[in-house]
Amino acid sequence: xxxxxxxxxxxxxxxxxxxxxxxxxxxxxxxxxxxxxxxxxxxxxxxxxxxxxxxxxxxxxxxxxxxxxxxxxxxxxxxxxxxxxxxxxxxxxxxxxxxxxxxxxxxxxxxxxxxxxxxxxxxxxxxxxxxxxxxxxxxxxxxxxxxxxxxxxxxxxxxxxxxxxxxxxxxxxxxxxxxxxxxxxxxxxxxxxxxxxxxxxxxxxxxxxxxxxxxxxxxxxxxxxxxxxxxxxxxxxxxxxxxxxxxxxxxxxxxxxxxxxxxxxxxxxxxxxxxxxxxxxxxxxxxxxxxxxxxxxxxxxxxxxxxxxxxxxxxxxxxxxxxxxxxxxxxxxxxxxxxxxxxxxxxxxxxxxxxxxxxxxxxxxxxxxxxxxxxxxxxxxxxxxxxxxxxxxxxxxxx
Numbered sequence: 001x002x003x004x005x006x007x008x009x010x011x012x013x014x015x016x017x018x019x020x021x022x023x024x025x026x027x028x029x030x031x032x033x034x035x036x037x038x039x040x041x042x043x044x045x046x047x048x049x050x051x052x053x054x055x056x057x058x059x060x061x062x063x064x065x066x067x068x069x070x071x072x073x074x075x076x077x078x079x080x081x082x083x084x085x086x087x088x089x090x091x092x093x094x095x096x097x098x099x100x101x102x103x104x105x106x107x108x109x110x111x112x113x114x115x116x117x118x119x120x121x122x123x124x125x126x127x128x129x130x131x132x133x134x135x136x137x138x139x140x141x142x143x144x145x146x147x148x149x150x151x152x153x154x155x156x157x158x159x160x161x162x163x164x165x166x167x168x169x170x171x172x173x174x175x176x177x178x179x180x181x182x183x184x185x186x187x188x189x190x191x192x193x194x195x196x197x198x199x200x201x202x203x204x205x206x207x208x209x210x211x212x213x214x215x216x217x218x219x220x221x222x223x224x225x226x227x228x229x230x231x232x233x234x235x236x237x238x239x240x241x242x243x244x245x246x247x248x249x250x251x252x253x254x255x256x257x258x259x260x261x262x263x264x265x266x267x268x269x270x271x272x273x274x275x276x277x278x279x280x281x282x283x284x285x286x287x288x289x290x291x292x293x294x295x296x297x298x299x300x301x302x303x304x305x306x307x308x309x310x311x312x313x314x315x316x317x318x319x320x321x322x323x324x325x326x327x328x329x330x331x332x333x334x335x336x337x338x339x340x341x342x343x344x345x346x347x348x349x350x351x352x353x354x355x356x357x358x359x360x361x362x363x364x365x366x367x368x369x370x371x372x373x374x375x376x377x378x379x380x381x382x383x384x385x386x387x388x389x390x391x392x393x394x395x396x397x398x399x
Contacts, residue, residue: 032292032324033260033290033292033322033324034262034292034324036054036106037106038104038105038106039105039111040094040100040104040105040111040114040115041111041115042069042108042111042112042115043069044111045107045108045111046108047067047108048060048063048067048107048108054106054107054258055107057256057286057288057318058225058227058254058256058286059225059254062199062224062225062254063109063199063201063225065145065171065199066109066112066145066171066172066173066199066201067108067109067112068112068145069112069115069116071116072116072144072145072146072147073144075142076141076142076143076144076145076146076170076172077139077140077141077142077146077148077170077172078139078140078141078142078168079121079137079138079139079140080137080138080140081121081123081135081136081137081138082135082136082138083123083135083136084131084132084133084135086125086126086129086131087123087124087125087126087131087135087160088122088123088124088125088126089121089122089123089124090121090122090124091119091120091121091122092119092120092121092122092151093118093119093120094114094115094118098122098151098153098177098179099120099122099149099151099177100177101177101179101207102177102178102179102205102206102207102233103149103175103177103203103205104205105175105203106203107203109173109201109203110173110175110201110203112147112173113147113148113149113173113174113175113203114149114175116147117147117148117149117175120148120149120150120151120177121150121151122151122152122153123135123137123150123151123152123153123162124152124153124154124155125153125154125155125158125159125160125184125186126155126158127155127156127157127158127181128155128156128157128158129155129158129159129160130158130159130160131158131159131160131161134160134161134162134163134187134378135160135161135162135163136163136165137150137162137163137164137165138165138167139164139165139166139167139172140167140168141166141167141168141169141170141172141194141195141198142168142169142170143168143169143170144170144171145170145171145172146170146171146172146173147172147173147174148172148173148174148175149174149175149176149177150164150174150175150176150177151177151179152176152177152178152179152186152188153178153179153181154179154180154181154184154185154186154212155181155184156181156182156183156184157181157182157183157184158181158184158185158186159184159185159186160185160186160187161186161187161188161189161377161378162186162187162188162189163188163189163190163191163378163381164176164188164189164190164191165191165193166190166191166192166193166194166198166200166223167193167194167195167222168194168195168198169194169195169197169198170194170198170199170200171198171199171200172198172199172200172201172202173201173202174200174201174202174203175202175203175204175205176188176190176202176203176204176205177205177206178204178205178206178207178214178216179206179207180206180207180208180209180212180213180214180239181209181212182209182210182211182212182236183210183211183212184209184212184213185212185213186212186213186214186215187214187215187216187217187377188204188206188214188215188216188217189217189219189376189378189381190202190204190217190218190219190228191219191381192218192219192220192221192222192223192226192228193221193222193388194222194223194224194226195222195223196222196223196224197224198222198223198224198226199223199224199225199226200223200225200226200227200228201225201227202227202228202229203229203231204216204228204229204230204231205230205231205232206230206231206232206233206241207232207233207235208232208233208234208235208236208239208240208241209235209236209239210236210237210238210239210265211236211237211238211239212236212239212240213239213240213241213242214232214240214241214242215242215244215375216230216232216241216242216243216244217243217244217245217246217372217375217376218230218244218245218246218247218257218274219245219246219247219372219376219385220245220246220247220248220255220257221247221248221385221388221392223253223255224252224253224254225253225254225256226253226254226255226256227254227255227256227257227258228256228257229256229257229258229259229260230243230257230259230260231259231260231262232260232261232262233262233264234261234262234263234264234265234268234269234270234297235264235265236265237265237266237267237268238265238266238267238268239265239268239269240268240269240270241261241268241269241270241271242270242271242272242375243259243261243270243271243272243273243274244272244273244274244372244375245257245259245273245274245275245276245287245372246274246275246276246369246372246373246385247274247275247276247277247285248276248277248278248279248369248388248389248392249276249277249278249279249280249283249284249285249315250279250280250283250392250395251279251280251281251282251283251314252280252281252282252283253280253283253284254284254285254286255276255284255285255286256285256286256287257274257286257287257288258286258287258288258289258290259272259274259287259288259289259290259304260290260291260292261289261290261291261292261302261304262291262292262294263291263292263293263294263297263300263302264294264296264297265296265297266296266297266298266299266300267298267299267300268297268299268300268301268302269300269301269302270291270300270301270302270303270304271302271303271304272289272291272303272304272305273304273305273306273307273371273372274287274289274305274306274307274372275306275307275308275309275368275369275371275372276306276307276308276309276317277308277309277310277311277365277368277369277389277392278308278309278310278311278312278315278316278317279311279312279315279392279393280312280314280315281312281313281314281315282314282315282316283312283314283315283316284315284316284317284318285308285316285317285318286317286318287306287308287317287318287319287320287337288318288320288322289304289306289320289321289322289335290322290324291304291322291323291324291333291335292324292326293323293324293325293326293327293330293333294326294327295326295327296327297326297327297330298327298329298330299329299330299331300327300330300331300333301330301331301332301333302330302332302333302334303332303333303334303335303336304321304323304334304335304336305321305335305336305337305338306319306321306336306337306338307337307338307339307368308338308339308340309340309341309342309365309368309369310339310340310341310342311341311342311365317339319337319338319339320337321335321336321337322335323335342361342364342365343364346360346364347360347361347364350363350364361393362390362393365389365393366386366389366390369389370386373385373386373389
């Protein structure tokens, strides 16, 4: 296992703890997201206990099957791809470019997914191509454990959208490697509408090159435990990263995202906004946002925010924004977090104008979440998610 800045630390069991590093023989907790060690070898990671910095908010007891380094049956996840004719598709063995150009596993589940995926599917938008329709990758779980590594590449000056749709039942550890070449503009939308018993651990890692842009959207509604962690490096001068998220957590659901945005090149722009609603006993959401503005990222403009709306007693939202700046020559940088209950004043305002209470509640919640829905830019998806949010609200009212 290695890290860009320091030697890794061995735990008492002899494995490397991604929450710590060695300094003069003493174990010192890692203080910055950029120092987290990585390895392609699952043996370098100990099984998480829930005390590690990157696992302490996750229900480890519900994830055990994804920490076992064993081959899974090939038919656990059914995959169908709908793509315009210009899109190139291939299968990549470990070490076959561009697989591994960007991605570095940072935890056990991710390293296992890397190892177990013998041939990673590649979806490539060729240079200069502008897609009129999105690429849709539909993954349907049939029960059981599954591992995946997917590579998405937008070559120079291309334009396109890739949608990952997750449905059915499975326990899946998934890696998504995203490469946005010079001048390209790529949108990646990952939709989690799993059945209630599904478990989904997904690590998305992206690099955005010179004058390129990536819009990355996480939309999580279904599943027992859903953890989607996007990590985006704005490597090239003038690159842009827009990271958005939407979640609606019901009773017993755990929906989580740990976001990392690294401004590495000069004159880069970042916008991070995640919104979530929660209702029902033990409904849980976790959002951790890390933004690093590196020493060479002069002229950076970056902002991250997370906002949560708690609709019922017994629900809990954890929100932890972090901002690290290593240069004083920036345009601006900031972060914000807010978690609150339903606004009774808004409800009173609407009811005073003759709107029934149930309809008023629906309007307030929809107004809160539609800011993210409208960023999808795909009318069919926007309609689908508006209807899904309304269905969630109706189910909560009937409970």
